[in-house]
Amino acid sequence: MDIILKKNVDGLGEVDDLVTVKSGYGRNYLIPSGNAILATVSAKKIREENLRQRSHKIEKVREEAKAAAEKLAAITVKIGAKVGENGKIFGSVTNLQVADTIKALGFEVERKNIAIVNEPIKQVGTYEAKVKFQKGVETTINFEVIEE
Numbered sequence: 001m002d003i004i005l006k007k008n009v010d011g012l013g014e015v016d017d018l019v020t021v022k023s024g025y026g027r028n029y030l031i032p033s034g035n036a037i038l039a040t041v042s043a044k045k046i047r048e049e050n051l052r053q054r055s056h057k058i059e060k061v062r063e064e065a066k067a068a069a070e071k072l073a074a075i076t077v078k079i080g081a082k083v084g085e086n087g088k089i090f091g092s093v094t095n096l097q098v099a100d101t102i103k104a105l106g107f108e109v110e111r112k113n114i115a116i117v118n119e120p121i122k123q124v125g126t127y128e129a130k131v132k133f134q135k136g137v138e139t140t141i142n143f144e145v146i147e148e
Helices: 023-030 041-074 095-104
Strands: 002-005 018-020 036-038 076-081 088-093 114-116 121-123 125-134 137-147
Touching: 002 023, 002 041, 023 036, 041 125, 041 137, 076 088, 076 095, 095 114, 095 125, 095 137
Parallel strands: 076 137
Antiparallel strands: 002 018, 002 036, 088 121, 114 125, 125 137
């Protein structure tokens, strides 16, 4: 069954993607929940026209996202945490703290688009995270957990 996504669906695709799913998944979940519509001939034509009209704007946003990704990859983000004996952190550093620190530096990134490579982080040190700015624009950043 071919459908056109109206919302981003994890593991399936993003808005206006044309995807093939099993008919039960499409008919019983995606279409009734408003995440997708059936890919009829007229819906495909409307989708193509929408993509054509948005292509210039999407390319401009993608270029801005690439520039921001390059700037962010060039710096090391420092995250403060309360530290006990032997450099152990009380709790752990999560993608929420990474997102808040990145936002404080002036970059717009949602926390769900940040994936920490070596979770959980319970020690002071340098770590990596993958940050997705937009579809097709992803970078790996280095961040350092330091004592507050």
